[in-house]
Amino acid sequence: MSLFRLDASIMPATSASRALGDLVEQAWAQATPEPQVRRRDVGTSPIPADLWAAAVTEGFTPEAERTDLQRRGRALATALADELLEADALLLTVPLYNYGVSQHVKTWFDLAYADPRIGPGATGLAGTPAVLVTVLGGSYAPGTPKDGWDHSTGWLERALRDVWGLDLEVVQRDLTLAHANPAMAQLRPLADERQAAAEEQAAVAGERLARAMAGARA
Template sequence: MKKMLVVHASPRGERSHSRRLAESFLDAWQAANPDAQITRREVGRAFIPHVTEAFVAANFYPEPQSLPKVMKADLQLSDELVGELIAHELLVISMPLYNFGVPSGLKAWIDQIVRLGLTFDITQDSHGVAQYQALLKGKRALIITSRGGNGFGPGGENEGTNHADPHLRTALGYIGIDDIRVIAAEGEESDKSVFLRACEEAERQLRDLAGHF
């Protein structure tokens, strides 16, 4: 049975274009995979804690097997989010482009799931040289995004100021999720007819993808 984790990152509800596009894709995907399981994780309209000193201390505790109970509490939500990600082979992230980057709730989620010993590992070989290993290989990801302006995609005039998609590719790739597709609708803050066509094209691409994702 296919299992998909959906991370919604827009602070907006019904007015969110990225959320609407994602739900449209999920309807088509569920129709193509009626026995599949979808789990939704809200990070745009639900608070995800940012990394704290207590989190860092617990995460890098020298003897994880004897972690004090108070430190286990500091990692409780992170453990839940990591376990959720591990349990699903497909990942969908819906997000708006905010000030050239990802919304803060999504950044907080990334910081909670990039975990030493759980989603990546660093060990030493016999010569004392650090060896890095991604632990979540074999998963696939789809990023569905809306952008107020235009030209933020590959080859666009504003590509260099888009720090959202590249950030997610780097962070997810670091833990082993490097099979990533991005589908975007641009121009919300420009001509309404242009943005409508962009959304229609994004929906077409998503419908085509739904049958083989």
């Protein structure tokens, strides 16, 4: 059984999102016969932003007039869609950057979405089991000073669950900067609790992902 994993952190050595993703993957692999993982790291190997427009306009351009950039854009859009469609399950680890969606993830989504098999109105990914791991440096929960400032998680859920139709579970950890930021020192005990809870949820999510895959194959 195969898992497609997307990572988006620009600092892999210290990435909290990758660490949580590792726990999901480990639990999944332990419960899966002959596990296979295909990876794409858009944090360290970003997709060129100009390829999306090239892929979109390629379809409206006569073949003889298409540019090399358009052909590269279409080819990569096809490859990105293939990675998703050929997987039995998906794992995406995405940190919150500057209160919004990582530009690397948005570029990846836009280009993949240019493929008609998973583009507007398509149902090629409907029902695919998936886990989204997302981490937040602070807290943006109701009642906090920055309530509502997380403009990433909601968009990701909308794109993955509602647009692509994935059977999605979200694993989230907040307050990841508490031990690095002196101004958040009073939040460190709470941050430790949130970390432990997220790690436990990640392991359970991996096991559920394996069961969902097994059920789909049965």
